[in-house]
Amino acid sequence: MLEQPKRGRPRGYDVTDALEAATCVFWANGYDGAPIDVLCRAMNMPRASLYQRFGDKQRLFLAVVDYYAKTRLEPLAHSLGPSGPLKDDLEAFFGQVVALATHDPSTPGCLISSVLCDAAGTNPLFKAELDRRYTSLENGLAERLRQSDEVLGAPAEVLAVVLASVARGLTLRARSGAPADELRAVGRAAARAFH
Amino acid sequence: MLEQPKRGRPRGYDVTDALEAATCVFWANGYDGAPIDVLCRAMNMPRASLYQRFGDKQRLFLAVVDYYAKTRLEPLAHSLGPSGPLKDDLEAFFGQVVALATHDPSTPGCLISSVLCDAAGTNPLFKAELDRRYTSLENGLAERLRQSDEVLGAPAEVLAVVLASVARGLTLRARSGAPADELRAVGRAAARAFH
């Protein structure tokens, strides 16, 4: 799993640390607002090494999105359970969403729903990636809905997009500076409203 | 109301047309992704005139956000009625949201929830503006909820943020390329699930 080069000058940076740092820079500043120069410093990674490893800024960003999905979104989807009544699991899920979007004030909201989404306006590659990430979360929600024995007022796939929309809307509101406890109350109300 | 200069060389551009064009450029490309050069061409407005009229890029963008709110968001809030049962008004509202976010494929989603929201990550001025715009829509929704005689399961201010979150989530999904009819179905389901 871990790549272990036997020869050559040893790498002066840590790959995971670098991705984590790049994630925060993009998250805070946006895609166009994050110059390579700044990324290099934050990642503790020389320019040449960055380009050798990631190719260009686009692919670095896509790697960051992937890292973000693995470290932030997968645990979040896992919080859906099932580990109790649907309403409780949804409440826990929204709670985690709010926590993610408000935890660090310097990286408010969601990297995907704010940064990738903005960049998807003109870049078809980013647009496709955004669609994939969105679909992925909706699939997880739909699966959880189907595992419930409650009667749903609409097809699970449709209701899943409703719930995903609430979650994304919460992260947008977090980026505007809304306090976490207010957003948690909104999440609770949403979990209750959508059975 | 209309400014009518009596003397001097006549202006070669139309002020409203210019704002409309700038709106589309920012909407599609994002704040950092829209160079002054491109804006000038689209607005049919010389650089010097742009800087004389708007000061700098930040203030131009804020003027664009204001124009967008007046031309796109106010009509949208107006569609809330009340002109029927709450459920029907909400369905109409979500329908208008989807229409706005999908009407022109070259400007997908919402200028505020994608472009301004991304730019609000580091710019405190933009963050404050985003908060104002978000609060404004939520106030409108809360007022509509209070005018309903139905029993709500939570305070109107909280439910208003839930509904606003759904609306914003819909615009994000539109920016990822989701077809309008799918999003309309999601809007209907949200309005129905919402008692």
Next chain:
DNA sequence: ATATTTTCGAAACAGTTGGTTCAAAAAGGT
């Protein structure tokens, strides 16, 4: 005509952008 007022066009500004190049450095393998 002349003066006045406003807009325009183009050039110039310094700083930054994403990206490439390449030789030196630093390690292991033989």
Next chain:
DNA sequence: ACCTTTTTGAACCAACTGTTTCGAAAATAT
């Protein structure tokens, strides 16, 4: 010791960034 492999730093690149400046242009008022 010498070769091989990988990483690194620094210089370099052309293109672009937001912004300022200023004289010419084009209209009205006198």
